[in-house]
Amino acid sequence: MNIPLRVAMASVVAVSxxxxxxxxxxxxxxxxxxxxxxxxxxxxxxxxxNPPAKGVSTYLEARCGSLDCHGQLGRxxxxxSSNGLRLPADGGPNPITGGSPxxxxxxxxxxxxxxxxxxxxxxxxxxxxxxxxPDRLYLVTKPRNQVQHKGGAxxxxxxxxxxxxxxxxxxxxxxxxxxxxxxxK
Amino acid sequence: MTPRVxxxxxxxxxxxxxxxxxxxxxxGYINALGPEQPGVDPGxxxxxxxxxxVCHQSGGPGKGEFAFAGTIFYGQKKPIGVxxxxxxxxxxxxxxxxxxTNCVGNFFIPMPAEETxxxxxxxxxxxxxxxxETNEKLEVAMSSPIGRDGSCASCHKIPAGLDSPxxxxxxxxxKETARKYNGAPCRVPPVPAGxxxxxxx
Numbered sequence: 001m002n003i004p005l006r007v008a009m010a011s012v013v014a015v016s017x018x019x020x021x022x023x024x025x026x027x028x029x030x031x032x033x034x035x036x037x038x039x040x041x042x043x044x045x046x047x048x049x050n051p052p053a054k055g056v057s058t059y060l061e062a063r064c065g066s067l068d069c070h071g072q073l074g075r076x077x078x079x080x081s082s083n084g085l086r087l088p089a090d091g092g093p094n095p096i097t098g099g100s101p102x103x104x105x106x107x108x109x110x111x112x113x114x115x116x117x118x119x120x121x122x123x124x125x126x127x128x129x130x131x132x133x134p135d136r137l138y139l140v141t142k143p144r145n146q147v148q149h150k151g152g153a154x155x156x157x158x159x160x161x162x163x164x165x166x167x168x169x170x171x172x173x174x175x176x177x178x179x180x181x182x183x184x185k
Numbered sequence: 186m187t188p189r190v191x192x193x194x195x196x197x198x199x200x201x202x203x204x205x206x207x208x209x210x211x212x213g214y215i216n217a218l219g220p221e222q223p224g225v226d227p228g229x230x231x232x233x234x235x236x237x238x239v240c241h242q243s244g245g246p247g248k249g250e251f252a253f254a255g256t257i258f259y260g261q262k263k264p265i266g267v268x269x270x271x272x273x274x275x276x277x278x279x280x281x282x283x284x285x286t287n288c289v290g291n292f293f294i295p296m297p298a299e300e301t302x303x304x305x306x307x308x309x310x311x312x313x314x315x316x317x318e319t320n321e322k323l324e325v326a327m328s329s330p331i332g333r334d335g336s337c338a339s340c341h342k343i344p345a346g347l348d349s350p351x352x353x354x355x356x357x358x359x360k361e362t363a364r365k366y367n368g369a370p371c372r373v374p375p376v377p378a379g380x381x382x383x384x385x386x
Binding site (some may be wrong): 062066067068069071072073083084085086087088094095096097098128150152185 | 304306307311328329330332333334339340345346347348349350351
């Protein structure tokens with residue numbers, strides 16, 4: 001049976017339009033501003049560090065925050081740092097990569113990025129009191145390369161960098177490990 | 186038209202609508218580099234200051250695959266390519282990779298064919314420049330490691346700003362003003378298009 005060309009072309013157009021409309025409508029949705037996610041986070045003060053050299057942020061800045069790694073705006077874990085990506089200044093001249101030291105605002109933004117990576121999971125770890133191990137978090141598994149990580153294995157389990165992150169997540173931050181990990185050549 | 190032909194046409198339309206035959210992100214990076222500088226043919230002197238490995242990678246349009254490549258300029262305010270600077274990169278298992286810049290400041294380190302010979306990131310880099318005219322020796326070590334990108338200019342974009350320290354340079358401040366470096370004789374201008382220099386170009 002031959003189908004007339006006019007009918008055939010109309011069928012192709014109809015199918016294409018259906019695919020386009022169906023695909024578009026499947027992606028649409030409306031945000032519910034009343035929904036919030038309550039997040040329990042490890043210590044922000046320990047993350048920033050006192051002194052900052054012993055902070056988790058300093059370790060992340062040194063080992064993860066280069067401009068070709070997590071020092072990029074599009075990264076899920078986006079790190080600001082003195083030698084990497086800078087946070088625009090609020091009402092002042094913007095910092096330049098390689099210029100001023102990492103600001104407190106930048107470290108707070110790094111804290112928010114770390115906690116915001118897996119907010120529900122990190123809440124379970126913090127609230128779990130040891131029931132949920134931090135080893136399930138990307139903050140631990142990605143640098144170990146236990147989960148696909150474009151940067152490969154950045155730490156080995158229980159080395160200084162790993163210990164810095166894990167100790168912070170369980171609420172017993174090892175600042176010395178963070179400092180050693182940040183200054184390792 | 187037979188039903189079989191119509192069916193094939195409909196399936197082909199659907200596949201085409203949802204398939205990707207190129208990497209649009211990579212294509213975007215390459216297109217953003219713009220055309221060649223007039224008068225500079227593709228080769229070791231071209232595209233100074235641009236991220237080389239964007240094209241010179243496996244499957245890329247550039248001739249040859251590079252492990253590391255870039256351009257070394259003389260000054261922060263005077264971005265003239267430095268001729269004869271030695272670039273030494275050391276990877277995370279302490280293997281050195283060396284190259285020397287040409288008269289436009291470009292250098293490149295070919296990607297080793299053997300997988301085991303390829304650099305492991307992060308890497309550290311130091312640039313050495315012995316000025317035969319003044320007997321001055323400059324040694325500049327990058328203060329942070331290279332994460333995973335072999336192109337200097339992927340991070341060292343112009344101008345300096347929130348996400349770039351600016352172009353790679355050897356001298357700044359007093360060292361730069363004290364030494365009137367004008368670049369080596371070169372078949373192409375040692376200051377690339379798009380780089381503004383006081384009193385040069």
